Amino acid sequence: MQTKIILPEARIPRQWYNIIPDMPGPLAPVIHPGTMQPVSPDDLLPLFPMPLIEQEVSTQRWIDIPQEVLEIYQLWRPAPMYRAHRLEKALATPAKIYYKYEGVSPAGSHKPNSAIPQAYYNKIFGTKRIATETGAGQWGSSISLACQMFGLECTVYMVKVSYNQKPYRKSMMQLWGAEVIPSPSNRTNAGRSILAQHPDSNGSLGIAISEAVEDAATRDDTRYALGSVLNHVCLHQTIIGLEAKAQMEMIGDYPDVVIGCHGGGSNFAGIAFPFIADKAHGKQVRVVALEPASCPTLTRGVYAFDYGDTAKMAPVSKMYTLGHDFMPPGIHAGGLRYHGASPLVSQLVHAGIVEARSVQQLACFEAAVQFARCEGIIPAPESSHAIRGAIDEALQAKEEGKEKTILFNLSGHGHVDMTAYDDYLAGKLNDYEYPAEEIKESLSHLPKVD
Amino acid sequence: MQTKIILPEARIPRQWYNIIPDMPGPLAPVIHPGTMQPVSPDDLLPLFPMPLIEQEVSTQRWIDIPQEVLEIYQLWRPAPMYRAHRLEKALATPAKIYYKYEGVSPAGSHKPNSAIPQAYYNKIFGTKRIATETGAGQWGSSISLACQMFGLECTVYMVKVSYNQKPYRKSMMQLWGAEVIPSPSNRTNAGRSILAQHPDSNGSLGIAISEAVEDAATRDDTRYALGSVLNHVCLHQTIIGLEAKAQMEMIGDYPDVVIGCHGGGSNFAGIAFPFIADKAHGKQVRVVALEPASCPTLTRGVYAFDYGDTAKMAPVSKMYTLGHDFMPPGIHAGGLRYHGASPLVSQLVHAGIVEARSVQQLACFEAAVQFARCEGIIPAPESSHAIRGAIDEALQAKEEGKEKTILFNLSGHGHVDMTAYDDYLAGKLNDYEYPAEEIKESLSHLPKVD
Numbered sequence: 056m057q058t059k060i061i062l063p064e065a066r067i068p069r070q071w072y073n074i075i076p077d078m079p080g081p082l083a084p085v086i087h088p089g090t091m092q093p094v095s096p097d098d099l100l101p102l103f104p105m106p107l108i109e110q111e112v113s114t115q116r117w118i119d120i121p122q123e124v125l126e127i128y129q130l131w132r133p134a135p136m137y138r139a140h141r142l143e144k145a146l147a148t149p150a151k152i153y154y155k156y157e158g159v160s161p162a163g164s165h166k167p168n169s170a171i172p173q174a175y176y177n178k179i180f181g182t183k184r185i186a187t188e189t190g191a192g193q194w195g196s197s198i199s200l201a202c203q204m205f206g207l208e209c210t211v212y213m214v215k216v217s218y219n220q221k222p223y224r225k226s227m228m229q230l231w232g233a234e235v236i237p238s239p240s241n242r243t244n245a246g247r248s249i250l251a252q253h254p255d256s257n258g259s260l261g262i263a264i265s266e267a268v269e270d271a272a273t274r275d276d277t278r279y280a281l282g283s284v285l286n287h288v289c290l291h292q293t294i295i296g297l298e299a300k301a302q303m304e305m306i307g308d309y310p311d312v313v314i315g316c317h318g319g320g321s322n323f324a325g326i327a328f329p330f331i332a333d334k335a336h337g338k339q340v341r342v343v344a345l346e347p348a349s350c351p352t353l354t355r356g357v358y359a360f361d362y363g364d365t366a367k368m369a370p371v372s373k374m375y376t377l378g379h380d381f382m383p384p385g386i387h388a389g390g391l392r393y394h395g396a397s398p399l400v401s402q403l404v405h406a407g408i409v410e411a412r413s414v415q416q417l418a419c420f421e422a423a424v425q426f427a428r429c430e431g432i433i434p435a436p437e438s439s440h441a442i443r444g445a446i447d448e449a450l451q452a453k454e455e456g457k458e459k460t461i462l463f464n465l466s467g468h469g470h471v472d473m474t475a476y477d478d479y480l481a482g483k484l485n486d487y488e489y490p491a492e493e494i495k496e497s498l499s500h501l502p503k504v505d
Numbered sequence: 506m507q508t509k510i511i512l513p514e515a516r517i518p519r520q521w522y523n524i525i526p527d528m529p530g531p532l533a534p535v536i537h538p539g540t541m542q543p544v545s546p547d548d549l550l551p552l553f554p555m556p557l558i559e560q561e562v563s564t565q566r567w568i569d570i571p572q573e574v575l576e577i578y579q580l581w582r583p584a585p586m587y588r589a590h591r592l593e594k595a596l597a598t599p600a601k602i603y604y605k606y607e608g609v610s611p612a613g614s615h616k617p618n619s620a621i622p623q624a625y626y627n628k629i630f631g632t633k634r635i636a637t638e639t640g641a642g643q644w645g646s647s648i649s650l651a652c653q654m655f656g657l658e659c660t661v662y663m664v665k666v667s668y669n670q671k672p673y674r675k676s677m678m679q680l681w682g683a684e685v686i687p688s689p690s691n692r693t694n695a696g697r698s699i700l701a702q703h704p705d706s707n708g709s710l711g712i713a714i715s716e717a718v719e720d721a722a723t724r725d726d727t728r729y730a731l732g733s734v735l736n737h738v739c740l741h742q743t744i745i746g747l748e749a750k751a752q753m754e755m756i757g758d759y760p761d762v763v764i765g766c767h768g769g770g771s772n773f774a775g776i777a778f779p780f781i782a783d784k785a786h787g788k789q790v791r792v793v794a795l796e797p798a799s800c801p802t803l804t805r806g807v808y809a810f811d812y813g814d815t816a817k818m819a820p821v822s823k824m825y826t827l828g829h830d831f832m833p834p835g836i837h838a839g840g841l842r843y844h845g846a847s848p849l850v851s852q853l854v855h856a857g858i859v860e861a862r863s864v865q866q867l868a869c870f871e872a873a874v875q876f877a878r879c880e881g882i883i884p885a886p887e888s889s890h891a892i893r894g895a896i897d898e899a900l901q902a903k904e905e906g907k908e909k910t911i912l913f914n915l916s917g918h919g920h921v922d923m924t925a926y927d928d929y930l931a932g933k934l935n936d937y938e939y940p941a942e943e944i945k946e947s948l949s950h951l952p953k954v955d
Contacts, residue, residue: 058579061511129508130587130881137580141654159609161881163920203878204591226923229930230877427680428653431580431611470613470920473676480679 058140060153060302062133068297069125070117071290074328074399077116077335079406083373083398086504088362094370101272102279104180107173110287118290124172127204131160131167132294136302141429143449150452150459151308152445155299155326156432157466162227164435164467165322166197166282169291173280174201184208184277186270188238188263191217191389192224193435193467194282199233210277212238212246212266215258217389223471238263245269245366260393261365261379268368283319284363284372284397292325295464300329303462310340310462312448316440317344317353317411318390320397326464328399331408343410343448344400345440347419349487350383352376352396353404353411355494360504361395371502374401378497384487386416387475388436394497412444415486419443420479423469435467436475508590510603510752512583518747519575520567521740524778524849527566527785529856533823533848536954538812544820551722552729554630557623560737568740574622577654581610581617582744586752591879593899600902600909601758602895605749605776606882607916612677614885614917615772616647616732619741623730624651634658634727636720638688638713641667641839642674643885643917644732649683660727662688662696662716665708667839673921688713695719695816710843711815711829718818733769734813734822734847742775745914750779753912760790760912762898766890767794767803767861768840770847776914778849781858793860794850795894797869799937800833802826802846803854803861805944810954811845821952824851828947834937836866837925838886844947862894865936869893870929873919885917886925 075082084093096108103111110118120128139152157165177185185202188211189195195211202209211233218225218237228235238258239246245265249256256262264281271279281288296313303309313330315323327342334340346353353375361376363369374395377383381394396404403409423439425446426432434442445463452459469476478484525532534543546558553561560568570578589602607615627635635652638661639645645661652659661683668675668687678685688708689696695715699706706712714731721729731738746763753759763780765773777792784790796803803825811826813819824845827833831844846854853859873889875896876882884892895913902909919926928934 056576058576061514063513064511126506126508126590127881140576161883200881204881222927223920223923226927227883227920230874230883230923230926232878424680427611428682431577431650431654433611433677433680468920470673470677470918471923473673473680473921476680477672477676 056140057306058138060136060306062298062302062305066301067133068294070119072293072297072329072332073113073116073118073290074331075286076114077332078399078402079408086360086371088367088369088371091502091504102268104177104182104278106176106180107287110290111285121175124175127171133298134159134295136299139430142426145425145429146446146449146453148449148453149457150449150461152449153310153462154465155295155462157295157322157464158432158468162193162197162200163470164193164197165292165295165325166194167200168294168325169282169288169321170197170201172291174198174205174207177278178205178207182207182278184210185280186210186267186277187280188212188260188267190214190260190392191221192228193390195235196224196227196231198280198282199228199231202233203231209233210270211235212240212263214238214260214263215256238266240266242266243269245368259365259382264364265366265368268364283321284395286399288321289324289328289397289399292321293328295325296327296329299326299462308460310460312341312343312459312461314343314345314441314444314448314461314463316391316437316466317346317396317400318437319393320400322464322466324397324400327409331403334408341410342408343412343444344404345444346411346413347386347388347391347440348413348415349386349489350377350392351413351489352394354413355489357498358401358405359501361501363395371504372398374398375404376501377494378500380500381497387472388440390437391440414440414443416484417486420484422446432465433469434465435469436472438466441465506590507756508588510586510756512748512752512755516751517583518744520569522743522747522779522782523563523566523568523740524781525736526564527782528849528852529858536810536821538817538819538821541952541954552718554627554632554728556626556630557737560740561735571622571625574625577621583748584609584745586749589880592876595875595879596896596899596903598899598903599907600899600911602899603760603912604915605745605912607745607772607914608882608918612643612647612650613920614643614647615742615745615775616644617650618744618775619732619738619771620647620651621654622741624648624655624657627728628655628657632657632728634660635730636660636717636727637730638662638710638717640664640710640842641671642678643840645685646674646677646681648730648732649678649681652683653681659683660720661685662690662713664688664710664713665706688716690716692716693719709815709832714814715816715818718814733771734845736849738771739774739778739847739849742771743778745775746777746779749776749912758910760910762791762793762909762911764793764795764891764894764898764911764913766841766887766916767796767846767850768887769843770850772914772916774847774850777859781853784858791860792858793862793894794854795890796861796863797836797838797841797890798863798865799836799939800827800842801863801939802844804863805939807948808851808855809951811951813845821954822848824848825854827944828950830950831947837922838890840887841890864890864893866934867936870934872896882915883919884915885919886922888916891915
């Protein structure tokens with residue numbers, strides 16, 4: 056009975072898959088937040104190195120992974136894919152459940168898949184220092200690791216409430232040599248202006264993005280890095296799905312449905328895009344994004360132009376959004392609390408190629424606990440959304456008495472999120488349904504783009 | 506440049522290696538703490554299931570790993586072996602440094618290698634419930650996972666200071682369905698008698714062992730489980746070294762020196778015993794155990810009969826010991842704070858087959874930080890002792906201008922030990938040298954065995 060499917064070294068992908076040439080129609084332009092006109096590559100140069108700007112708009116289907124990146128990927132890649140025999144048995148389902156596990160990276164999540172190449176391209180482009188933001192710390196820890204490996208300095212603006220309440224990932228960043236600043240801070244105009252109005256502000260991802268962008272834009276030696284949403288981040292993450300496809304091929308199987316959790320879109324794009332490529336060539340495969348009901352961007356937002364951050368300093372993209380000043384409640388799946396979404400994923404949802412569903416927090420933790428007790432691995436709260444989706448598909452297969460092959464991405468482990476499980480097991484967590492009028496209110500602030 | 510050496514599935518070991526037939530001379534008897542006479546297998550039956558008692562004294566060199574155990578091992582085994590190219594470069598050493606990484610298990614350490622078979626043998630022998638103790642929680646979390654997988658109940662007596670200060674591993678145990686009791690507790694005579702004298706007692710591993718042993722001995726449905734020290738635990742852990750040998754063979758290399766950290770001896774035995782087997786057949790390989798200077802059992806203790814626990818309820822074994830009432834200071838490598846040692850490892854040290862060295866806390870954290878910044882993986886504080894040993898060997902090779910192949914066991918990750926790194930980076934940690942007169946005092950309490 057095969058449980059773990061190990062990809063032989065000879066089959067490690069040497070290229071990322073760029074979905075842009077296979078998208079259903081042209082990409083919407085990215086709009087400059089100042090001029091409200093389409094951005095040029097040069098507009099982005101204060102924020103990103105040219106190789107990443109080129110990747111952002113590339114129409115080349117396959118992009119070589121640099122040797123220097125492959126060598127670091129090797130520390131945890133190829134990541135294992137598992138057949139969840141014990142979970143299947145517990146569910147008494149005729150479905151086969153597979154999961155790709157990204158928690159084996161040094162940071163414990165899929166984020167290093169993009170942090171490593173981002174640090175690499177910055178290094179070869181001459182960047183000396185990276186400024187970035189982080190919420191719960193998955194991205195911050197990953198980019199700290201990546202900067203350490205390529206000899207770059209790194210400053211992370213970390214949302215203050217997480218800085219104080221989730222100290223373990225802050226400690227990881229420091230261990231990997233990064234400077235970690237609780238945001239809002241006195242280091243930037245954006246931070247100072249918030250602190251002037253709200254000295255006790257707990258911060259938000261939107262504010263932290265504004266601080267990091269300002270830091271990068273105002274220093275010649277520094278560039279900005281983002282851990283999700285952007286096309287080049289989705290590109291780097293496709294290594295997940297490419298490996299999973301090769302692993303499926305090894306065992307002569309293919310998924311009927313591919314599932315990922317969705318926040319900004321990076322892990323979802325990673326597992327999904329290589330299968331969507333097959334779909335474009337006539338393969339029958341459903342692709343499902345699971346998002347939290349407390350931040351229902353894809354299921355209750357609109358497909359429109361909006362700012363990437365609260366302070367309206369980041370570029371304006373066409374995406375599903377709840378409005379740039381939407382404030383989701385503080386759920387444990389901190390990585391899924393973003394008002395917007397990847398423009399690529401958004402376009403695919405809008406075109407009906409990707410299905411989107413929202414799930415409640417309690418149902419996700421219930422799924423995560425069942426998974427941990429069957430399969431051993433403790434999932435990150437974010438990843439629990441994908442597990443919920445997979446279990447629901449498996450239960451539906453049982454009801455219908457149908458065989459079905461399910462693949463989901465287990466994007467990270469939950470070893471540093473144990474307080475979330477404590478709260479769940481102690482009955483302290485609740486579900487949350489966002490009031491329609493509040494979403495309507497934040498959606499009334501979208502920018503006008505011609 | 507090959508970084509990760511992946512063992513093909515076909516080469517996963519199907520048997521554990523039992524070192525007993527290859528030991529230098531007969532084993533010393535194990536003594537009953539009540540009668541002070543050698544124990545019989547029947548004496549041990551209230552505590553252990555017969556298959557484990559048989560393994561404890563087996564003279565069969567190879568012991569089959571049950572299929573049910575292999576299927577669960579598959580979740581993280583074969584564990585990867587890495588070549589530490591970046592660390593070698595940072596050290597500018599001519600030595601090659603390899604490390605076997607056991608942090609990929611669901612509990613994040615090597616402990617499930619024995620927890621899974623222990624739960625399995627208890628299950629087939631009819632045990633319904635396991636009672637055990639844990640210090641920092643590595644063992645407690647692993648046996649909780651194992652009991653969950655085989656449908657056994659599990660009660661873990663957790664040293665109270667860790668219960669309060671290291672809540673993440675307690676949460677893991679609860680997530681995997683175990684009952685976790687801060688020790689000393691009101692559940693046992695041993696616990697009640699401590700609490701009567703010291704109501705505010707923080708507990709110790711010795712007390713927690715006494716509570717778990719009493720719990721198991723006084724309930725028909727319950728047996729005891731120990732995560733280190735015993736022969737059958739060392740046996741199960743040999744899967745580590747057997748895999749490492751196969752991985753070395755794959756790349757046509759062989760270590761000049763094999764290094765493990767040493768507390769009770771289980772991870773050390775795991776990496777070392779299969780190489781010691783080669784040594785017995787004339788192979789040139791040094792085998793080195795690294796222990797903390799604050800609990801210097803192998804380097805400053807005596808080789809003598811002593812109790813396994815503080816309350817003198819556990820069997821008496823011939824081993825290196827600092828005395829059963831020795832109280833090591835509270836260091837972050839909680840898993841290495843044991844007054845005794847594996848009798849097998851002790852005999853090998855005494856015979857000069859295994860070298861033992863002690864290292865100070867600060868030098869270990871320095872090594873761990875350098876390792877994390879080069880290789881990415883954040884080591885458990887226990888494992889940092891092995892890293893220190895490996896780096897010292899590599900620096901010596903550099904000094905001597907000699908090539909050398911070094912293999913060490915990275916027994917676990919440090920994701921739930923980040924406060925230790927915080928304390929180190931903040932300069933809050935100190936070294937500690939135990940006063941000779943205090944060791945002399947605790948050694949004056951050894952039992953008399955004819």
